[in-house]
Amino acid sequence: MKKKIRMETNFFTQVCALPRAGAWKLTINFDGEQGLLVSVLFEGGTTALAPLVFKGTAAELDSGFFGAIAAPAENTAKLFVELQAHLESLENAKNDLKNRAAAKSANAAAAKPKVEDKAEKKKRxxxxxxxxxxxxxxxxxxxxxxxxxxxxxFPDKATELDGLRKVLNERNRQLSLLQTT
Structure with a gap:
């Protein structure tokens, strides 16, 4: 005896009426002659929660499935929105730390003494x-x-500096000889 299968349902219309909670994975297993085991897994990006599991006859699930899943779907949708906001705030904080470190580096570089220009170096x-x-x-x-x-x-004045050093060393040596005698 062949059972007559009803071809029309409003299942997907009712799914669309629920809050959007990421992606859903539905698994339907048969449990005995009349029983069904339905598992609903909500996934948001890389985050998955523990599945909701419903067990009952087809008639029981027809009458209670959408009423039972409405509140968890709404809570899950809120959770995924809050999780996304939290991840964005973490990313913003990470970027802020990078920017602060870069600014600190730039300030430290700016605080270093600048290289003398030629006129200042010659004057010194x-x-x-x-x-x-x-x-x-x-x-x-x-x-x-x-x-x-x-x-x-002063590499460009090395010869002049060496000559002056030589003269000063010689005079210092002569002076020290005069002081010891």
Whole structure:
């Protein structure tokens, strides 16, 4: 004896009336002669919740399924919206931290002393040499030597600095010989 299958239902119309809660996966298993086991899994993006499981006869599920699933579907839809907002706030916080770190880096770079331009460097060199010559005139050769900058600081004046260092060293040596005798 063949059962007559009813071809029209309003199942999908009722599904559309429920709140949107991500994607749904429905699994229907037969449980004995008249029983059904229906599992509904709500998924939102990469998030899945524990499935809702309904068990009953076809008539029981026809009369109670949509009433039983309405509240969980609404709560799940709200949860997924809140989860999305939370994930966005985390992303914004992460970007904010990156921006703060970049700004801090930029401020630190700006706080570093700037490279002297040629005029400032020449002026500073001339002041050092003038002071060294003044100390040389006062026979303070050791002080003048200590004041002289390294060749790396003024590579284009290395020859001049080496010559001045040589003269000051010789005079300092002579002075120390005179003081010990």
């Amino acid at each position: 060199y001339d002041e050092i040499i003038a002071k060294a010559k003044e100390l040389n005139g006062q026979c303070k050769y050791a002080d003048a030597l200590a004041l002289l900058p390294s060749n790396e600081e």
